[in-house]
Amino acid sequence: MLEFAIIAPVMVLMATAGFDITRALITWQEVDDAAEWAAMSAQSLAVNPGTPGSTPTTTLSPQQVTLAMTTIYGSIPQIFNGLWSGKYAIVMSGVQWYTIGGVYNPYLAWTTTLYQQAPSETTAQWDGTFLRACSTATQPVLPQVTTVPDNVTVLQSVPTQNISTASTFLVVDIHYHFVPILPGLDYLTGPIDFYTSFAFPNLIGPNTQVLTFDGGNLNDGWNCMVPQNT
Amino acid sequence: MAAVAIPFCMLMLGAFEVSYDSYMQSAMNFAVSEGSRQIWIGNAQGPMSSTNFVTNFVCPSVGFMIDCTLITMRVSPVRPVTSNDFWQFMKNASPGPLPYYSTGTGRSASLTTNTWSVCTGGPGEGVLVEAVYAGPTFVGGFIPNFVVNTASGLVHPTYAAQGFVNQTNFTTTSVC
Numbered sequence: 119m120l121e122f123a124i125i126a127p128v129m130v131l132m133a134t135a136g137f138d139i140t141r142a143l144i145t146w147q148e149v150d151d152a153a154e155w156a157a158m159s160a161q162s163l164a165v166n167p168g169t170p171g172s173t174p175t176t177t178l179s180p181q182q183v184t185l186a187m188t189t190i191y192g193s194i195p196q197i198f199n200g201l202w203s204g205k206y207a208i209v210m211s212g213v214q215w216y217t218i219g220g221v222y223n224p225y226l227a228w229t230t231t232l233y234q235q236a237p238s239e240t241t242a243q244w245d246g247t248f249l250r251a252c253s254t255a256t257q258p259v260l261p262q263v264t265t266v267p268d269n270v271t272v273l274q275s276v277p278t279q280n281i282s283t284a285s286t287f288l289v290v291d292i293h294y295h296f297v298p299i300l301p302g303l304d305y306l307t308g309p310i311d312f313y314t315s316f317a318f319p320n321l322i323g324p325n326t327q328v329l330t331f332d333g334g335n336l337n338d339g340w341n342c343m344v345p346q347n348t
Numbered sequence: 349m350a351a352v353a354i355p356f357c358m359l360m361l362g363a364f365e366v367s368y369d370s371y372m373q374s375a376m377n378f379a380v381s382e383g384s385r386q387i388w389i390g391n392a393q394g395p396m397s398s399t400n401f402v403t404n405f406v407c408p409s410v411g412f413m414i415d416c417t418l419i420t421m422r423v424s425p426v427r428p429v430t431s432n433d434f435w436q437f438m439k440n441a442s443p444g445p446l447p448y449y450s451t452g453t454g455r456s457a458s459l460t461t462n463t464w465s466v467c468t469g470g471p472g473e474g475v476l477v478e479a480v481y482a483g484p485t486f487v488g489g490f491i492p493n494f495v496v497n498t499a500s501g502l503v504h505p506t507y508a509a510q511g512f513v514n515q516t517n518f519t520t521t522s523v524c
Contacts, residue, residue: 162472184433185433190434191434195509198435
């Protein structure tokens with residue numbers, strides 16, 4: 119009896135920790151899938167083949183961007199119904215390529231969040247600090263990385279390393295802060311934040327076709343500076 | 349010894365059930381993702397029953413992981429596309445905000461998935477793919493709202509969903 123009294127709390131603790139770690143892995147899987155499907159959805163919506171013989175266009179409207187970003191609630195319904203209490207954010211951006219000295223370089227053409235498009239369609243868990251930063255005149259080229267670094271709130275690089283054929287990319291970034299059930303687990307592991315980015319190329323048109331966002335007011339923050347070819 | 353045997357066994361079974369449920373959640377996430385992919389690439393189109401969708405488009409990929417006869421799926425287009433998105437669609441769903449798949453509370457709750465069907469929507473429409481796996485439960489009956497009652501006894505439902513938008517350049521032959 120005494121032995122069981124000693125071992126029972128340890129067993130419960132181990133079972134809870136195991137549950138939390140497994141749940142974290144499942145969350146990671148769902149966040150990853152959500153970013154992928156949101157990017158694919160936006161690229162689908164951007165395709166406008168037009169009439170036969172005409173040049174296809176790839177322009178997203180605010181309503182289309184909102185529809186694509188709200189796929190996060192379908193992909194992670196636990197956020198929508200409040201079952202998961204962690205902070206989250208979804209950012210959608212367009213990356214274009216320009217040649218400098220014969221080399222293609224990526225620039226951030228536009229970037230927006232679900233909160234910026236439809237503030238009433240986010241929950242109180244929205245993480246307002248998770249954004250993408252536009253390039254600057256002094257540093258117009260975005261650094262290319264294999265994966266977006268963790269533990270950042272403002273993203274300043276794009277997951278487009280080793281791309282030999284320049285094509286307009288649509289990038290979706292999602293952040294989710296996992297909240298474990300077991301008190302202190304995040305104390306042991308550090309903050310459990312999932313940052314995922316998915317870059318999806320243009321579905322139609324030539325590689326250099328620009329994927330634009332018709333966001334209306336140019337001064338409300340979504341439009342980044344686009345440099346000229348040199 | 350006898351006094352601790354029952355709680356010890358229940359702890360062991362509980363730990364097993366937690367692992368089993370986590371595995372099922374991961375498997376169901378894969379199932380809805382696979383079902384979504386089949387719609388997105390144009391293989392699964394038009395209206396059909398849940399059983400047809402699961403048998404023909406989901407099970408060939410996930411059948412080795414789970415018992416397909418226990419899966420029920422619903423595919424709903426997000427309409428109207430001009431003034432709707434996933435937030436509005438899920439919030440305004442009837443009889444209540446999504447996800448819902450059972451009615452009642454406690455051990456008397458029952459599944460409502462027997463009316464589920466599949467409509468893959470038209471080009472450029474948002475699509476919500478949902479799935480429920482009515483799996484066995486071991487000690488879940490002791491936890492309120494963890495199980496639902498079915499004709500075959502208590503089961504633990506595992507829910508998964510995936511949202512996406514259909515490709516715009518599809519020419520579907522049977523838009524539902």
